[in-house]
Amino acid sequence: MSGVFPPGAAVALSLSFDDARASQLEAIGILQEYGIRASFYVLPASVAAAPDRWRVVALSGHEIGNHTRTHPCSANFEFSRANALEDKTMRDIATDIDAASQVIQDFLDVQPKTFAYPCGQSFIGRGRQRRSYVPLVAERFVAGRGYASETGNLPDRCDLAHLEAYVIDGLDAGAMKSIVDAGMIRGEWVIMVGHDIGQRRPQTVPVWELDRFCRRVSQDDRIWIAPVLQVAERIQSIRQAENRG
Numbered sequence: 001m002s003g004v005f006p007p008g009a010a011v012a013l014s015l016s017f018d019d020a021r022a023s024q025l026e027a028i029g030i031l032q033e034y035g036i037r038a039s040f041y042v043l044p045a046s047v048a049a050a051p052d053r054w055r056v057v058a059l060s061g062h063e064i065g066n067h068t069r070t071h072p073c074s075a076n077f078e079f080s081r082a083n084a085l086e087d088k089t090m091r092d093i094a095t096d097i098d099a100a101s102q103v104i105q106d107f108l109d110v111q112p113k114t115f116a117y118p119c120g121q122s123f124i125g126r127g128r129q130r131r132s133y134v135p136l137v138a139e140r141f142v143a144g145r146g147y148a149s150e151t152g153n154l155p156d157r158c159d160l161a162h163l164e165a166y167v168i169d170g171l172d173a174g175a176m177k178s179i180v181d182a183g184m185i186r187g188e189w190v191i192m193v194g195h196d197i198g199q200r201r202p203q204t205v206p207v208w209e210l211d212r213f214c215r216r217v218s219q220d221d222r223i224w225i226a227p228v229l230q231v232a233e234r235i236q237s238i239r240q241a242e243n244r245g
């Protein structure tokens with residue numbers, strides 16, 4: 001698929017951060033400094049705790065995406081035992097997703113257009129009743145972002161409703177850059193996911209490493225850095241044009 005990336009670019013890079021953790025607000029100046037706009041998959045309760053600050057994030061050109069209201073994951077996660085995907089119906093998950101979009105609209109005046117699967121899990125039910133809820137995301141959003149993947153996304157083949165994404169929690173700048181370098185060789189859209197931004201702790205992107213990484217990628221014209229929505233809409237419009245032609 002030609003023409004997906006701007007002239008001169010050989011790889012697309014989207015940075016995303018999940019759960020609207022407070023440390024993201026503290027570190028967002030790093031992104032601003034290098035002119036990078038990211039995708040924030042927020043939880044409504046966290047947005048409601050600091051609506052003014054999240055409004056500034058949205059107004060700064062960052063994308064605000066849907067990550068459900070209650071963050072249901074597998075019952076194997078202790079935190080999700082009473083809110084497990086194995087026990088949900090399709091209607092439950094649809095209600096949860098739509099409630100999140102409503103809160104984001106109310107607090108931030110933004111209609112989320114992309115989604116991130118909590119824990120990267122996209123099923124409901126168990127055994128013979130287990131179903132994928134990807135179709136429900138495809139109906140509502142331009143794109144759905146996965147988690148903890150081992151590849152990037154090939155623009156002409158990827159499923160926009162279930163995109164691959166690399167975890168960058170705990171990585172240093174060199175490791176992050178090598179993911180982008182590999183994506184450049186393959187002509188991929190590389191999506192990265194982090195949680196907290198700060199000192200070395202679990203589920204945290206080290207703040208100095210993020211700074212070094214952002215400086216390096218923002219200086220390289222071969223890397224097109226854009227929020228998930230922007231790249232997804234570009235792919236979508238090219239696919240639609242090709243289908244018409």
Ligand SMILES: [Zn+2]
Pocket residue numbers: 018019067071118119
């Ligand atoms: Zn999450």
